[in-house]
Amino acid sequence: MSSIPGSIARHWIGTWAVSRRELYAYLVSPMAYAVASVFLLVNGFIFFLILAQGFAEANLKAILPTTAFLLLLVIPVLTMRLVAEERSTGTIELLMTFPLSDAQVVVGKFLATLIAYALMLVPTLAYVMIIVIYGATEWGPIMSAYIGLLLLGGAFISLGLFASSLTRNQIVAAILGIGLLLMLWVLGSGASVLGPRLSPIVGYLSLAEHFQNFGLGVLEVKDIVYYLSVMAGCLFLTTRVLESGRWRA
Amino acid sequence: MIDVTHLTKQYGDRVALQDVSFHANRGEILGLLGPNGAGKSSTMRILTGYMPPTSGSARVAGFDVVTDSMEVRRRIGYLPENVPLYTEMTVRAYLDFVARAKQVTQREDTVEWAMDAARVDHMADAIIGRLSKGYRQRVGLAQAILADPEVLILDEPTAGLDPNQIIETRQLIKSLGRERTVILSTHILPEVSMICDRVVIINRGQVVAEDTPDGLARRVAGAERLSITVRGPDIEIGDALRGLPGVARVLVGAGGGGVGVSRFEIDAQGDADIREVVASTIIAAGWGLREMRSHSLSLEDVFLQLTTSEVVEDFQPLPVPAMAPDEQV
Known part of the structure; x- marks a missing residue:
């Protein structure tokens, strides 16, 4: 048997092959540009409104809830094709007979979308520049906001990927993804009516709840762990869906 | 492998x-x-x-x-x-x-x-x-x-x-x-x-x-297919032909040219020669044997034999020239 680093390297080559192909697909697809444009346009307009109202703090706290909600709507559109398209065109048959594990396929697709998403966030650095120009900047909250956005986006992407693995219809995948995310988003608001025993649990599960601290410049382990476990959980489920698809094929 | x-x-x-x-x-x-x-x-x-x-x-x-x-x-x-x-x-x-x-x-x-x-x-x-x-x-x-x-x-x-x-x-x-x-x-x-x-x-x-x-190909090298045109009741003729020894399959087609005239395609089992027994059966029954041709089975025919499990009762034969040569290979 080969060494552990060697085997990790070999796994990585296969995973990266999948990621590269997905990034290629994003780069040549009008959908990715449409999604990025809509997101940046609406987000930028709201940032402008906030500035126009005379927001005084030198960080991104005010815009973050809006950004997060917009992402909830656009990320499933970005992820909807990931597996559903392969199912409808039949390319999944070749993909799954290449010497790649189901996990490599899933992680590869996830990483590609995460990279595409990170690229989509790059233009928002303009907001940071505006803040820098107009005032003394609190770098801590800005850094933590971007870490939070990456974690939140990663969780959204993994859930969208899971939704895409459930169907061969991309529209259904997008609607399912948005629906699941919305549900997890509003869970927090339900906490108050669910009584003392359930409410902390439901509150912990809420995607929105964990995001608040990042805007304040607070990096809490429980928030980071929460998003990472959402990602791990969704990627694991997606892998199982692909696996069970073989048995139903 | x-x-x-x-x-x-x-x-x-x-x-x-x-x-x-x-x-x-x-x-x-x-x-x-x-x-x-x-x-x-x-x-x-x-x-x-x-x-x-x-x-x-x-x-x-x-x-x-x-x-x-x-x-x-x-x-x-x-x-x-x-x-x-x-x-x-x-x-x-x-x-x-x-x-x-x-x-x-x-x-x-x-x-x-x-x-x-x-x-x-x-x-x-x-x-x-x-x-x-x-x-x-x-x-x-x-x-x-x-x-x-x-x-x-x-x-x-x-x-x-x-x-x-x-x-x-x-x-x-x-x-x-x-x-x-x-x-x-x-x-x-x-x-x-x-x-x-x-x-x-x-x-x-x-x-x-x-x-x-x-x-x-060798499997069917000896096997022959017989095309005959007969005047008479097609159902009865078909049944009579199916009952003959050495007959594997009989296909019945309409239209041999004329009222009450039908065409039949008969596949022999193995390398059995069924020409004479077919001819004598038809003549003995008093039906009119108008044409008989025999040709060896092609790979297509073997394939059809192997992959069609029930006998196709009705088929539309290709138009055959009236004065067809007797032997076709």
């Missing part, structure tokens, strides 16, 4: 494959022949590890397709039936992706070699979605041979190609089959006799014959 034993595949209640067994030796081109829906694609999907069998087992290069799927996948090149490709990519980018996924060393050279072998080198920078069916098929083949696999599994590699492309593709498969084991499926008979070393005929999920193309 490939061992399939007692393979069964069910989709819910539908049985797609039932107790299928065959094998292919190293360096052999094996043809899976059968009508559409016979189970050829299911067999191939199991061999490639895309889906597991319901029961039974399959081994490729000594590895079980279920328990050692990765080892099997490293050793095969697969061309699925409808050639699913990423249509947004260029040929070169796509093959580069496949080379990475298959962990090919010296990627660039390998991609160039595969494009050359599959004759898509002049389309290297074209977008796959804009290619014709024939070119897509070639890209699919290039993809399959890319990692120089020991085993090639090709599901209807010539489907949808024009005659020139079919000839080219067959030549390519033949040359590839010199050092590799190839399994290909087809429903085109001449293709089998042209490129395959051995044939497995599948019908309704079961193996109905396994032989060399020559062996199949």
